Structures are given as structure tokens and as C-alpha cells.
Amino acid sequence: MKKKQKIAQRHKISFKLNSKDVSCDVKASAVLMDVIRDVLELKGTKPGCREGECGACTVLINGSPINSCLFLAINAEGKKITTIEGLTKEDGSLDIVQHELVQHGAVQCGFCTSGMAMSIKGLMNQHEKSNRGAGKNKKGQPSREEIKKHLEGNLCRCTGYVKIIDATEKLFVKEK
Amino acid sequence: MKKELRVIGKPVPKHDAGIRVTGKAVYGHDIVLPGMLHGAILRTEHPAAEFTIDVSQARKLPGVVCVITADDVDVNNIGYKRDHPILKKGEANCTRDEIAAVAADTKAIAQEALKLIKVKYKVRKGVYDPFEALNEKSPQINKFISGKFPNKNIAEVFHYEHGHLEEEKKKSAVTVTRRFSLPRMTHTCMGTSNITASFNKTDGKLLLYSSTQVPFLYQRDMAHALKMNPSDIRVIQPVIGGGFGSKLDMHPFEPICALLSIKTGRPVQILYSREEEFIASPTRQPMIIDLTAGADEKGNFTFREINIIKDNGAYTSWGATTPFVIMQAFSSLYKVRACKFDATAVYTNNVFAGSFRGYGNPQATFALERIIDLLADELKMDKAAIRLLNANEKGEITGQGLHFETCGHKECLETVIEKAKGKRQKHVASGAEPAKVENPRFKNGIGYASMLHVGGGAKIYRSDGCGTTSKIDPYGYCTIITGSNEIGQGSETVLAMIASEELGIELKKIKVINTDTDVKPWDVGVHASRTSFVAGNSLLGAIRILKDKLNKKASELLQTNDPEFEYSDNKIISEKTKTTIALDKVVREMHFSEPNELAIASFFYEPSSKFQDKDFKGNVSGTYAFASQAIEVEVDTYTGNVKVLDIYVAQDVGKVLNPLLLAGQIEGGILQGVGYALTEELLMHEGKILNPNFHNYKILTASDIPNIHFYPIETNDKQGPYGAKGVGEAPLIPTAAAISNAVCDALGVEFLELPMTPERVLKAIHENK
Ligand code: FES
Ligand code: FES
Numbered sequence: 001m002k003k004k005q006k007i008a009q010r011h012k013i014s015f016k017l018n019s020k021d022v023s024c025d026v027k028a029s030a031v032l033m034d035v036i037r038d039v040l041e042l043k044g045t046k047p048g049c050r051e052g053e054c055g056a057c058t059v060l061i062n063g064s065p066i067n068s069c070l071f072l073a074i075n076a077e078g079k080k081i082t083t084i085e086g087l088t089k090e091d092g093s094l095d096i097v098q099h100e101l102v103q104h105g106a107v108q109c110g111f112c113t114s115g116m117a118m119s120i121k122g123l124m125n126q127h128e129k130s131n132r133g134a135g136k137n138k139k140g141q142p143s144r145e146e147i148k149k150h151l152e153g154n155l156c157r158c159t160g161y162v163k164i165i166d167a168t169e170k171l172f173v174k175e176k
Numbered sequence: 177m178k179k180e181l182r183v184i185g186k187p188v189p190k191h192d193a194g195i196r197v198t199g200k201a202v203y204g205h206d207i208v209l210p211g212m213l214h215g216a217i218l219r220t221e222h223p224a225a226e227f228t229i230d231v232s233q234a235r236k237l238p239g240v241v242c243v244i245t246a247d248d249v250d251v252n253n254i255g256y257k258r259d260h261p262i263l264k265k266g267e268a269n270c271t272r273d274e275i276a277a278v279a280a281d282t283k284a285i286a287q288e289a290l291k292l293i294k295v296k297y298k299v300r301k302g303v304y305d306p307f308e309a310l311n312e313k314s315p316q317i318n319k320f321i322s323g324k325f326p327n328k329n330i331a332e333v334f335h336y337e338h339g340h341l342e343e344e345k346k347k348s349a350v351t352v353t354r355r356f357s358l359p360r361m362t363h364t365c366m367g368t369s370n371i372t373a374s375f376n377k378t379d380g381k382l383l384l385y386s387s388t389q390v391p392f393l394y395q396r397d398m399a400h401a402l403k404m405n406p407s408d409i410r411v412i413q414p415v416i417g418g419g420f421g422s423k424l425d426m427h428p429f430e431p432i433c434a435l436l437s438i439k440t441g442r443p444v445q446i447l448y449s450r451e452e453e454f455i456a457s458p459t460r461q462p463m464i465i466d467l468t469a470g471a472d473e474k475g476n477f478t479f480r481e482i483n484i485i486k487d488n489g490a491y492t493s494w495g496a497t498t499p500f501v502i503m504q505a506f507s508s509l510y511k512v513r514a515c516k517f518d519a520t521a522v523y524t525n526n527v528f529a530g531s532f533r534g535y536g537n538p539q540a541t542f543a544l545e546r547i548i549d550l551l552a553d554e555l556k557m558d559k560a561a562i563r564l565l566n567a568n569e570k571g572e573i574t575g576q577g578l579h580f581e582t583c584g585h586k587e588c589l590e591t592v593i594e595k596a597k598g599k600r601q602k603h604v605a606s607g608a609e610p611a612k613v614e615n616p617r618f619k620n621g622i623g624y625a626s627m628l629h630v631g632g633g634a635k636i637y638r639s640d641g642c643g644t645t646s647k648i649d650p651y652g653y654c655t656i657i658t659g660s661n662e663i664g665q666g667s668e669t670v671l672a673m674i675a676s677e678e679l680g681i682e683l684k685k686i687k688v689i690n691t692d693t694d695v696k697p698w699d700v701g702v703h704a705s706r707t708s709f710v711a712g713n714s715l716l717g718a719i720r721i722l723k724d725k726l727n728k729k730a731s732e733l734l735q736t737n738d739p740e741f742e743y744s745d746n747k748i749i750s751e752k753t754k755t756t757i758a759l760d761k762v763v764r765e766m767h768f769s770e771p772n773e774l775a776i777a778s779f780f781y782e783p784s785s786k787f788q789d790k791d792f793k794g795n796v797s798g799t800y801a802f803a804s805q806a807i808e809v810e811v812d813t814y815t816g817n818v819k820v821l822d823i824y825v826a827q828d829v830g831k832v833l834n835p836l837l838l839a840g841q842i843e844g845g846i847l848q849g850v851g852y853a854l855t856e857e858l859l860m861h862e863g864k865i866l867n868p869n870f871h872n873y874k875i876l877t878a879s880d881i882p883n884i885h886f887y888p889i890e891t892n893d894k895q896g897p898y899g900a901k902g903v904g905e906a907p908l909i910p911t912a913a914a915i916s917n918a919v920c921d922a923l924g925v926e927f928l929e930l931p932m933t934p935e936r937v938l939k940a941i942h943e944n945k
Contacts, residue, residue, distance in 0.1 A: 043206035044199015046417075048366050049450040053870035056366055084199035094197065102193040105836035108844065109663070110196030111366035111417030117197065151878040155870065157366050157418050160843030161878040 015076045017042075018086025026073045033057045033068035035076075036083060044084035044114045048155070055154030058115035058122075059083050063129070065122030067153070084114035087121060096171060097121050104167035108158035116154050120168050123150045127172070141172035182744070183677040184898050187836035191669040191688065192662065201415040204370035207385055209443035212372070213241055215436050216286035217429055217446070218276040218293050219456070220268035223863030224302030224525045227268060231276055233292040239285035242439045243293075245276045249435050254401045254426055257331065259320040260491035262401060262428045262435075268297075269317055269525055270490035271864050272456045274428045279436040279444045302525035302863050303329075306464070306487045309522050317490060317523040331488040331521040334499035336792045338507060338575030339514025344479035348470030350554040356467065356543040357929040360858040361460040361851070363532060364875055367417015368453040369427070373434040374443035382409045382434055387416040389423040389663050390701025391693050393637070401431045402438070411693040419663035420848070421531040422458055424703055425493045429456070454868030458530025459858055461495050462487045465543040471551045475562045477512040480544075484519040489528025496521045498536030500636060501629070503792060505540040508574035509628040510548070510566035515575060525863045531703070533845065537629055537909045538852060542930065545625035545913035549920065559624055559917070560593045568628065568802065570891075577793040580800055582891035582901075584828025588804035589626060591826035591887045596622060596806035620821075621922025622808045625913035631830065631901035632798025632893075633706035633783050640706065641782035642714040643697025646675065646722060648775040650767065652746050652760030653685045659699025660711035661690055666837040667707040671715055673834060674897060678719045680743035681759065697778065707904075708833060709798060710783055712897030717779030726759075726775060729766045733757055784895065799893045803827035803906045805846075807882075807914040811922045813941055816934030818919055820850055820882040823911070827886075830893040830901030842886050842907045849911025851876050854931050 014023035017040060024039050036045050036059070048056030050069045057069040060082040087095045094102065097117050107113050123142065131138045142150070147168045148161075156164065195201045220227065231243045246265035254260050264273045276293050280286040303309045303317060309329040316328040325333060345351065372385040382404065388394040391411040399406035416423070429446050436444040448456065463486045470478040482503075488496060499519035507515045552562045568574075568585040633640040645657040654675050662668045668688040676683050690696060699711065723743070730741055730748045734755045742749040749756045763775040783798040806824040811817070823846055832838055855874040859866040867873045892899030916927045925940040 037206075042199070043202070046203075046367070047205060048368075049870055051450060051869060051871075053450075054366065088198045094194075098197040102189045102197050105187070105189055105840050107190055107193045107196050108666070108840055109366065109416060109418045110193075110201055111203065113196055114199045148878040148881070153877075155366065155875060155877065157364055157420070157848070157875065158844045159840055160845070160847035160884070161881050162843040162884060163840055165878060165881075 011074050013074055013077045015078060016080045018082055028074055030073045031069055032059070032071040032073045032076055035073040036068060042083050042085050046111055046114055048111065055119060056112050056115040058118040058154065060118055060122055063122070063125040065119045082118070084117055087117060097124070100167040100170050101164065104163045104170070106159060106163035106167045112154060112156040116151070116156065116164055119151060119154050120171065123147070123168070124171060144169060181677060181898070183673045183683070184833055186834065188669060188673055188683065188834055189836060190666055191672045191683070203367050203417050204372060204385055204387055204414045205367065205447055207372045207414060207445065209372065209374060212443040212445055213279040213281065213436070213440060214283045214286045215277060215279050215433050215444045215446040216290055217274050217432060218290045220271065220273040220275055221295070222268060222297050222299045223271040224300040225268050225297040226266060226300065227275065227295050227297045229275060230294040233294065234278060234289040237285065237289050237292060239281040240278060240289045241281070241442070242279040242436055243276060243289065244435060244439065250403065251431065251435070252401050252403060253320055254397060254428065254431065255491050256425070256494050256496055257321060257492040259318050260428070261320070262431045270527055272527055274432060277432045277436060279440055304524055304526055304863055306485050306522035306524055309524050317525060329523040331492045331523050332496045334503065334517070334519040336503045336507065336517040336576070337515060339479065341479055341481065341514045341516050344514040345470060347472055348478045349473035350551055351468060351470040352547055352550045352554060353468040354547060354550065354928055356465040356546065358463050358465070358539045358542065359930055360462045360529070360860070361532065361856045362454060362858050362873070363418065363420045363422040363457065364873070365418030365420065365422060368448040368450060369429065369457055370445070370447045371430050371433045372443060372445040373437040375434065375437040375441060377441040380408055382438070384409065384411050384434065385414050386411055386430060387413060387423055388426065389419050389661055390703065391661065392698050393701055394426050395693055397426045398431060398434065402434060413661060413691040416663045419702065420533045421535065421703070424531040425458060427457070450870070451868045454858070454873060455865050458493060458495065458532070459527065460532040461498055461529040461536060461539065463539055465539065467543045467547055469547045469551060471555060475555055475557050475565050477510055477566050479514040480506050480512055482506050482517045486519060486521045487526055488521040488523050489526045490523060491528045492521070493528050493530045495529040495531055497636065498531070500792070502536040502540040504576065504578065505537055505544060505628060507576040508578050509544060509568070509626065510563065511568060511572070512575070526860060527865065533848065534905050534909045537627060537905070538849065538912055541625060541627050541909050542913045542916065545910065546916060546928065549917050563589055563624055563626065577795055578800060579795045581895070582799065582830065582893045583802060584889040584891045585626060585802040587889050588802050588826040588828055591889065592624070592804045592806035592824040595824045595885060595887065596808065617812060617814050619811045619813055619922040620808060621811070621918045621920070622806060623914045623917025623921055624804065624806050625910035625917060626802065626804040627906060627909035629801050629906050629909060630797035631801030632709045632895055633785060634797050635785045635787045637700050638787070639782060640700050640710065640785060641780055642699040642710045643778065643780045644711070644714040644718040645697060645776065645778040646715065646718045648679070648722070648759065648763050650760060650764050652681065652758070652763065653687065654679055654681050655687045655689060656715060657689045657696050658711055658715065659697045660707050661702050663702050666834070667711060669837060670708050670833050671711060674712055674715050675719065678716070678743065681746055697780065706902055708900055709896050709902050710781060712900065714779055714781035716897055717781050718777045721777035721779060722775060725766065725773065725777065726762055729762050730757060733762060733765060798895045799830065799901050801828055801901045801903065801906050803910060805910045805914040807918050809915060809918040809922060811919060811937060816937035816941070818854055818932055818937060820915060822883045822885065824885045825887070825907065826889055827903065827906055828889045828891050828901065829903050830896045831890050831899035832888050833898065833900050838888065838903060839886060841903050843884055845905070845907030846884055846911050847876050847881060849908035850880070850882065850915065852908065852930060853912035853915040855933070857931050
């Protein structure tokens with residue numbers, strides 16, 4: 001296919017976003033966050049710094065959390081991406097992560113919340129994966145310290161993190 | 177009639193948490209309007225310079241719709257002293273200075289256009305030290321002031337005194353003098369500053385989507401800046417990504433965005449990058465506090481003499497008025513017989529501060545609580561005992577005229593001292609040996625601090641009131657239209673709980689409308705921990721009127737003449753006849769039959785507080801909040817690292833309205849206080865900010881949190897809704913003070929500045945050897 005040079009710099013990518021197939025044309029330099037927010041118009045993923053320092057833009061790629069402000073959109077090709085909108089169930093009811101965050105009073109201004117929720121979901125996925133087929137050697141729930149370590153990349157200026165960590169701990173207790 | 181509370185006091189999750197946790201909340205960053213342009217601002221390269229500017233190339237760039245400089249606009253100065261030009265003309269005085277602005281089709285084009293603007297600078301030597309600025313030989317930094325002060329670089333002065341200072345000095349057995357120095361800390365709201373402006377050229381009306389926390393004052397300020405009629409400006413508040421005081425002042429980017437929209441007739445949006453947020457949003461006031469304090473031989477505080485120099489930066493914001501709060505701490509926290517207070521805000525070429533949770537109080541409390549430890553040392557007195565001896569009491573009217581009708585200070589102190597027991601102070605001045613330390617590398621210490629803050633609003637504007645309209649629709653749902661704002665602190669939830677409590681309507685049938693100045697009644701805004709108190713009382717007033725109407729109709733329908741009815745389960749219940757009627761039915765009957773009225777009522781609540789006289793005396797708030805903290809730290813003497821282990825906090829909250837939200841405020845505030853104590857400082861060199869990113873300006877993460885043990889103290893203030901007082905600012909106020917006292921206790925050193933970074937801790941250890 002012949003295209004003018006300017007257009008040739010754009011790349012068509014296809015991936016699964018929140019269980020739906022999507023495809024779009026993006027610049028090679030475009031980051032995933034901008035594609036999600038501005039092209040696909042899902043505004044739940046938040047721009048806190050665009051520098052990989054705050055975690056507000058966290059989404060899941062194949063189940064693992066990443067900072068979408070640093071991730072090149074072209075690298076999303078063929079992957080499964082989940083944003084906060086995809087965490088909420090089809091019928092509008094809350095995912096267990098969202099539910100626990102609300103119940104624990106872990107949401108204040110809410111700007112960090114999408115990223116926090118995705119990060120926590122990522123931890124649950126990781127935990128589940130390492131336990132899959134582990135038989136008797138199943139790992140127990142992560143310790144409070146491990147939870148804190150995992151959430152280190154997600155800044156929150158409102159809550160002091162306590163309620164967020166409480167909510168996460170509770171999730172793993174429930175899971176068992 | 178005293179009845180049990182059904183909703184108030186319960187751990188109700190945030191009313192609006194559902195939209196926030198699903199990513200559906202619309203913040204300023206998420207707004208897209210048809211035909212919207214993107215604005216960007218060019219700031220000076222040099223904090224002190226004369227300049228000429230040429231924007232012709234930028235105007236020619238395809239996609240650029242409008243470029244403005246000071247020459248293109250007819251506006252008034254902004255700022256608390258109206259000493260701040262929106263766009264600077266020919267002269268820059270601060271690294272933030274806005275010298276041109278662009279509106280373009282895309283963000284990228286707007287940024288590209290900024291690069292095409294040619295500026296020629298004639299760099300001057302700036303003045304970055306307030307003491308140097310006070311030198312007669314220094315140039316005048318701000319040319320827009322009236323010049324009523326003896327020195328040309330003074331922006332504002334405050335003087336206050338009570339008691340007989342010289343006599344009290346003579347009566348003092350010990351006197352301590354120290355100089356304290358406090359850093360610039362910045363809010364780092366997770367959502368950066370933003371605004372979307374939309375001007376309609378046909379009807380001359382301006383619509384602003386703004387995250388201000390004081391929409392009605394903002395509307396007035398904006399109108400003054402743009403030479404418009406305030407009523408032609410409608411302010412809508414999208415969801416706000418954090419406030420903490422940063423949105424009290426109107427900043428130049430806001431009228432700039434409005435001007436770009438006015439010029440183009442199209443909506444324009446300006447979003448700050450994180451770097452811009454660090455550079456161009458406000459900070460906590462840096463200040464130098466000279467404090468002399470005395471005590472008699474029993475340990476009673478005799479006097480305090482305070483002289484504060486505040487670095488005002490190049491322009492004056494609300495931040496200049498923080499001495500108003502600072503002097504309350506010095507005049508009235510712990511009983512003190514005499515006090516003389518002076519504060520001077522001095523212009524420099526540094527960035528200007530704004531307001532920040534605590535409003536000067538964390539700085540004051542740091543100095544005061546540090547000096548109390550030093551006085552105790554001199555007297556060889558226990559540090560808990562000296563505080564208990566001097567604690568404030570119920571009924572006290574302080575030298576400044578603050579009237580503590582309720583006061584939990586002593587109880588707060590006793591609680592944290594008791595809970596932290598066993599965590600013994602290492603350097604007990606009474607001669608006891610420091611406890612044996614097992615590992616010489618790690619040293620533990622414990623520190624105490626208290627705080628006093630307004631708890632029922634603060635009359636710093638001619639009205640500190642709040643209006644409310646509340647209505648019940650024919651289906652039994654209640655709508656609260658309140659003047660107050662939600663900035664993440666949970667005010668919507670508290671209001672919904674109050675309505676649910678009083679009207680017996682379940683929470684999910686209650687809606688809160690609070691974001692539109694064209695709709696909601698007046699309110700002064702979010703500040704001074706006032707929202708629950710003032711907006712809560714205002715809502716209670718509206719509900720009282722509403723219930724009078726409903727009661728009348730219910731009497732008629734139930735054929736009983738109860739003076740009061742019980743409202744519960746969406747029903748109105750007669751205690752006398754044990755008959756009930758559905759609430760929505762009463763509403764409909766009121767509407768469709770006599771008196772043909774809607775179930776709607778409005779009320780305006782003005783707190784009983786007084787505007788203080790020119791001597792700053794008078795009862796400025798409806799009620800006062802107290803808190804004490806005892807904090808244990810562990811210092812690594814090899815690395816200088818301070819680890820905060822346990823924080824025991826007791827706070828006089830009047831009454832717990834919602835324990836879940838309350839704990840959130842406490843924990844969030846405390847962590848900001850820990851950051852103030854240990855890590856946060858905006859570093860400046862010759863007027864430029866050196867660390868404008870999260871990598872080098874370190875806010876705390878989940879890994880840094882201490883164990884927080886919170887004990888609410890209920891003093892049931894009869895002025896507050898259900899007895900409640902303001903809580904929002906208090907938790908961070910004493911934290912840095914208590915941590916520094918703990919570090920000093922652990923190491924036997926003296927800390928007189930913040931933050932206590934590892935380098936500073938190591939230096940202190942070294943110098944102490
Ligand atoms: S926006 Fe991606 S880490 Fe901050
Ligand atoms: S809730 Fe506001 S930043 Fe986390």
C-alpha cells in the first residue's frame with residue numbers, strides 16, 4: 001500500500017481493549033495513555049505526570065500493570081489491555097477491587113483511584129498465576145509489606161494509603 | 177427530644193465514590209467541548225529580567241488561532257493585593273511569570289507556537305533573600321503596590337499583642353530564644369491545574385469549568401480581572417483532583433484562558449503538565465521565625481515574643497494572610513500570659529506562596545512545640561508534664577479573645593501520652609539516664625506536639641456563611657442544593673447523611689447539587705476546615721423549615737396535632753397516635769391540594785463568629801479544634817534516615833459524623849505532615865526551581881507509612897451540627913513538630929529547620945559530637 005510520507009509514519013494497531021477488538025492508526029511515538037484517552041475516548045485512565053512517576057495511568061497489559069504514559073501504543077499490538085472501564089462489570093456492578101476500595105473509604109479525590117485499582121488487580125492476577133497448578137505449595141496471601149511494596153509506584157496525595165492497603169489486604173482474605 | 181442517631185456516626189462510604197472508582201468521574205482533564213482549542217503559556221526564562229517580545233512567527237504557524245501578550249489585553253491586576261499583572265509587560269520578576277499565551281487546534285501546535293515566540297532578555301540581578309530585600313539599597317520588586325509601608329519591599333505586616341510582656345519576662349525563670357526556618361512545600365495534587373473557558377460572543381457570557389475551591393469569590397475576582405459583570409460569569413466545578421488549599425487563589429492561567437476564549441469565541445482549555453504544576457502552582461509559605469519564650473520555675477508559660485519574616489515572592493496571594501492563623505497558635509495554644517507577635521511579608525524574586533492545608537499553622541506549631549521542649553530541658557522538666565500543665569481548658573477566653581466553649585486539649589494530650597507510654601523518652605531532662613541502647617546504629621525517640629485551629633469556619637471575609645436549598649420531589653427523593661463544594665474531602669457525603677438522618681430518607685435517594693454558581697446559593701468556599709460545620713448547619717436550617725411545612729400537612733392528613741413527628745423509613749410517624757403516612761404522599765398532597773406548595777425550603781447560615789478588630793482580637797471562629805500527637809521515630813545514625821514508627825493522634829472533633837471519612841482525613845493529613853517533616857522541599861536557586869518532578873521532590877509512598885493510632889475525642893460543641901467541629905486541616909499541623917521533637921529526643925541534637933533529610937540528620941549528629 002502506498003501512502004504519502006506523513007501518513008506512512010502512522011501505524012495501524014489492533015488489540016483487545018476491555019475484551020473488545022479495537023484497531024486504530026497511531027504515530028510511532030504515541031503513548032498508550034493518549035491513545036486510550038484521546039483516540040478511544042476512555043477517560044478513566046488518568047494523566048498524573050506523564051513521566052512514569054505517579055501510577056495514575058496504570059492499565060493492565062495481559063493482566064500485568066504498566067504505566068500507560070510510558071508504554072508505546074505500537075507495542076500494544078495483539079495484546080489484551082484492561083482499563084478501569086473494563087474492570088467494572090458489563091452490567092455496571094463493581095469489580096471486587098472497586099467494591100473494597102469504596103467500602104474501606106479508600107477513595108477521596110479519586111484521581112489516583114483508577115491506577116490504584118488496576119495496580120491492585122495486577123497483584124491479584126500475579127498471585128493467582130503463581131498459584132495456578134501449584135497444588136499444595138500455594139502461596140499464602142501477600143503480607144502487608146508486600147502489598148505496600150507493590151503499591152509504591154502509585155502515588156496518592158489524599159488518603160495516606162492506609163485505607164487502600166486495608167482494602168487490598170481484605171481482598172486476599174476474601175480470595176482464600 | 178433526644179433520640180438515637182441512625183445515620184450520623186456510622187461508617188458510610190463516600191456518596192460519590194461509585195463514579196470515582198469506575199473512572200466515570202469527569203475531571204477538568206476529561207472535558208472536551210465542540211471546537212475546543214488548546215491553550216499554552218510562555219513563561220519567562222529568567223526570574224529577574226527586562227524583555228521585549230515578538231510573537232509574529234507564532235501567529236503565522238498553521239493551526240494557531242490566537243496569540244496574546246500584555247499588549248493585546250485590557251485587564252486589571254489580580255491577587256490578594258491586586259499587585260499581580262495577568263500577563264507581564266516588559267519586566268519579569270519571578271520564574272513563573274506569564275509573558276505570552278497561545279490557543280491552537282492541538283496541544284502539539286500550541287507547544288510548537290511557544291517555541292516560535294522570540295524574547296530578548298536583559299537579565300538583572302534578582303533579590304532572592306528576604307533580608308536582602310529589606311536592605312534600603314535593594315531595588316523595588318513589585319511596582320504595583322500602594323507603598324503604605326516604610327520599606328518598599330514590604331507586602332504586608334501584622335502586629336498583635338496581649339499581656340504585659342516586660343513584666344512577664346522578669347517573672348520568667350527560664351527564657352529560650354531560637355530562629356526556625358521552614359521550607360517551601362508544594363501541594364502536588366494528583367490532578368494538575370486545569371481550566372476550560374467558553375465565551376459566547378453573542379450574549380457576552382463566560383462559562384468556566386474551573387477547579388477553584390471558592391467559586392463565588394472566584395467569580396468576583398475573575399470579573400474584576402476581565403472588567404466584566406460577575407453575573408455574566410458562570411463557574412462550573414468539574415470533579416477536582418485534590419485541593420489542600422491550592423485552589424483558594426485565582427492564578428494567572430485562569431484569566432489567561434478566559435481571555436483566549438474571549439478573543440477567539442471558542443472554548444479553550446489549559447492543562448498544566450506535572451513540571452508546570454511544580455513550577456507554577458502555589459507553595460506553603462517559607463518563613464524565618466524568631467521566637468523567644470519563657471516559663472516560670474513551675475513551668476507555667478509566661479510570654480512569647482515572635483518575629484516572622486515571610487518570603488512573599490514577587491506577588492501577593494492569600495498566603496500573605498497566614499499570620500492571621502499563625503498568631504492564634506502563638507497567642508492561644510497552651511495558656512500564655514503575654515504575647516507579642518510581628519510578621520512581615522517581604523517581596524523577593526522567588527515564587528510566591530499560596531494557601532496550603534493548615535494555613536501557616538504547621539510552621540507556627542513547629543517553632544512553638546520545639547521551643548516548649550527546649551524550655552522543659554532548661555527546667556529539667558518532663559516534656560509531657562509541661563504540656564499538661566499549660567494545656568488549654570474549656571471555658572477559657574484567651575488573651576486574643578478566642579472563646580473555647582468546648583476544649584479537648586487536655587484530653588487529647590492525656591490520651592496520646594497514655595497510649596504512647598512505654599515508648600520512653602531517651603533524653604529525659606530530669607537527670608534520668610538514657611535507656612540502654614542495644615544497637616548503637618539505631619536510636620529511638622519520642623516527641624509530643626499539639627495544635628489549635630479554627631473549627632467552625634473563620635471570618636476572614638465579610639461573610640463566612642453558606643446557603644442551602646433543599647427539596648423533596650413527589651417520589652420521595654431529596655435534593656440538596658448547597659453553596660459548599662466537594663474537593664475530595666467528603667462534604668457531599670456528610671450533607672447527604674444529615675438529610676438522611678433528619679428526613680428518614682435512605683441515602684441512595686439523596687442527591688447533592690453543588691457545582692454551579694448559576695444554580696447554587698452563595699458560600700464563601702472551602703477553607704478553614706469549615707464545610708461540615710457551616711454547610712451542615714445551613715442544611716439543618718433548611719430542613720427545619722421544610723419539616724415545618726411537612727408537619728403541618730401531616731397533622732392534617734393524620735388528624736393529630738403532634739408538635740413533632742418522627743421521620744423514618746421514608747415515612748412520617750405520629751408518636752401520639754402511632755399512625756404513619758408515606759413521606760412522598762405528604763409531599764404530593766401539599767402540592768396538589770391546600771396549601772398548593774412544593775416541599776422546598778432555603779436557608780442561609782452565618783456563623784456567630786466575629787470579624788476581628790484591627791488589633792486582631794475577638795472570637796474569630798464558631799468553635800475551635802484541638803489535637804495532640806505523640807510520635808515515635810527510629811533514626812539510623814549511619815545513614816541519617818528517619819523512620820516514623822508509631823503516631824498516636826487524639827483529636828477533638830466535637831462529634832464523629834462519619835468515622836470512615838474522618839479516618840481518611842486524619843491519615844491523609846498525617847502523611848502530608850510526615851512529608852513536610854522529612855522529605856518535601858521545593859529547592860530553589862536564584863529564583864529557579866531545581867526539582868520540578870516527583871523523582872526529585874519526594875512525596876511519601878505506601879511503603880513509608882507509619883502505624884497510625886487514632887483516638888477521636890468528642891466534646892459535643894453545641895454550635896456544630898450534632899456537636900461536630902471542623903477536622904480537615906488539623907491532622908497535619910502538629911505532625912512535623914512532633915517528629916522533630918522525637919528526632920531531637922533520639923539523638924540529643926537540636927533541629928531548627930525542616931525537612932529533616934538524611935544529610936541534615938547526619939550533619940546534626942556530626943556537629944553534636
Ligand atoms: S501519568 Fe503515567 S506514571 Fe504518572
Ligand atoms: S484519592 Fe486523591 S490522590 Fe488518591
